[in-house]
Amino acid sequence: MVSKSYSNLLDMTSGDGFDFRQPFKSLPRVVTSPGFISDPDWDTRSDGDSVGSASSTEKKIIVANFLPLNCTRDEAGQLSFSLDDDALLMQLKHGFSNETDVVYVGSLKVQVDPSEQDQVAQKLLREYRCIPTFLPSDLQHRLLGLHYESKRGYIGIEYFGRTVSLKILSVGVHVGRLESVLKLPATVSKVQEIEQRYKGKMLMLGVDDMDIFKGISLKLLGLELLLERNPKLREKVVLVQIINPARSMGKDVQEAITETVSVAERINRKYGSSGYKPVVLIDHCIPFSEKIAFYAASDCCIVNAVRDGMNLVPYEYTVCRQGNNEIDRLRGLDKDTSHTSTLIVSEFVGCSPSLSGAFRVNPWSVDDVADTLCQATDLTESEKQLRHEKHYRYVSTHDVAYWAHSFAQDLERACKDHYSRRCWAIGFGLNFRVIALSPGFRKLSSEHFVSCYNKASRRAIFLDYDGTLVPQSSINKAPSAEVVSILNTLCNDPKNNVFIVSGRGRDSLDEWFSPCEKLGIAAEHGYFVRWSKEAEWESSYPSPQREWKHIAEPVMQVYTETTDGSSIEPKESALVWHYLDADHDFGSCQAKELQDHLERVLSNEPVVVKCGHYIVEVKPQGVSKGLAVDKLIRTLVNNGKAPDFLMCIGNDRSDEDMFESINSMTSNTFLSPTVPEVFACSVGQKPSKAKYYVDDTSEVIRLLKNVTRISSQREDVIHGRVIFRDVLDFVE
């Protein structure tokens, strides 16, 4: 649902905060650089600077799944909000400087009716610096079929010219906050009280939210088995299980509660006595200080989740076990006494890899849990100390501020290039996008192009096919008579070498361009190359291998069956999955899944998996339009025909390789001393490595047609057909 909160996202990049007294501003169409809104409708000072540019306050926008807010709706339907101080997001800001203005963006844990959304959004922003996103549930599950790549430790999502960096960072706890709660007299006396209550027993602790993934009853079953197998531990071991209230109340959660209570009662019946309950369930809200006291007093802490996020319970436990002087004094310990702790952590919990001294368990295996609990009861003091020291060193140095700082550094790196881009706002509502273009990217001026073409003495021209010479939308994929005629004129100019560089197979290209005798063709992204119609097809690659196709094709078939309208195109060197005729949203999600799937199953094969215009293509490694163009130019140079004019037009991702290749030609030593005039041109104004763009295929054709006049005059001169009118036209 779109609410005004979305339009305010643009405000966030300016420094003027969110002033609701101002009337709603019109959306700027062009954003010249982050933070500076160039539209004259917006607040500007008399000197022309935007208000935003004057502010020195650093602003950090933290986008998370959920906002750090407690939200409740009372019986009358009234919503009330309060900051959730326990939320890690709140603590993250301690890693930033005090002046940093932190704004949060995320979902709410309550449903908000569309009619209330604007009002709620404005209230939350004004009172809590929070911007709620009212996402439909199907949008909530953070990669949307977008194309992404792994880049040294983080994921880069190419999004309309911007690289959105995605890094999976660990997170820590706010050690200072825990220590200050631990110091409170109420906490200290609670620690004493708990230690007194469980004196002589090994106190095990579990702290979990009540949900079906936390594996609480599996933990209890492990304890039951431990007591069954080890009678000597009866009366000696107690598990205190603190259960935080459930965040939702579905049937599953209700069943999990019933099961947990019934297992606990069974264990207590079987192994308990008048003064001993092996399991103590605390299933009501307790003060934070009491929870901290339990951490501090417990010999061992067990997290047995079958599925979880980071889970910071082990970190909190470790900090609390370090205690403080007051607790040590009450325990009769001198200040140099080492502290101890024992952790049992499910292998499915996010913090597990960072805790090298913890016992790792498979929560599904009751046997494993029971055995591990048994080992934990049998540790020597020095072993418990060593494990604790190791964990405490890590947890106290990798706290929430450490990770916030690390994140801020990543953010700076990710934004490095952003400041040199020009950003354009396009579309409205849910189609609103910001595209980032490189500073020099501009429309190709026909005059400049024609003038350079005219001056050149040897030209190399590389033309993509689909989306460049024929519209992507055209049903008839064959070139028009006009295209054929233009190409023929260009090819007949002896100053020119003209090539079609396409992903298409050689048979269709051969058939479509049979009237163009002198046209060069690079088919299947340059796997096959032919210099003219009468020349043989050449390939500098080994014959197409079949083995990988036996792996890839069945996978593509599965996706074809489940994606209505999709199909497979076999090519000589490649295999393509098409979804142009399928539902585009579903197709693009399927395409991303398919790409990942193929990359996994083909990881040992000499192929690459690439996405294109409604296609996913598997092709041999080392085959690209860029390499094809590079080889063709090198051959021209070796044959003494070094071009002083290079032109390359294309519209698709595969054409970007061509642009990259010909862009590098100006600095390439093999062309020396000729420095060619380079025209890398994208069809469509979109993020590209090309320096120029034209709007569409009809503009490509117009552009080429303009220069055919120069080439055809040249042809007429050769054939002695120059007439006075042509000379006049040319001069004009």
Ligand SMILES: O=P(O)(O)OC[C@H]1O[C@H](O[C@H]2O[C@H](CO)[C@@H](O)[C@H](O)[C@H]2O)[C@H](O)[C@@H](O)[C@@H]1O
């Ligand atoms: O390099 P190009 O000349 O741009 O060719 C790239 C691909 O062209 C063909 O696919 C395209 O046209 C299909 C309709 O004929 C359409 O379904 C698809 O979405 C387009 O990408 C060709 O079938 C592919 O093999 C080429 O790689």
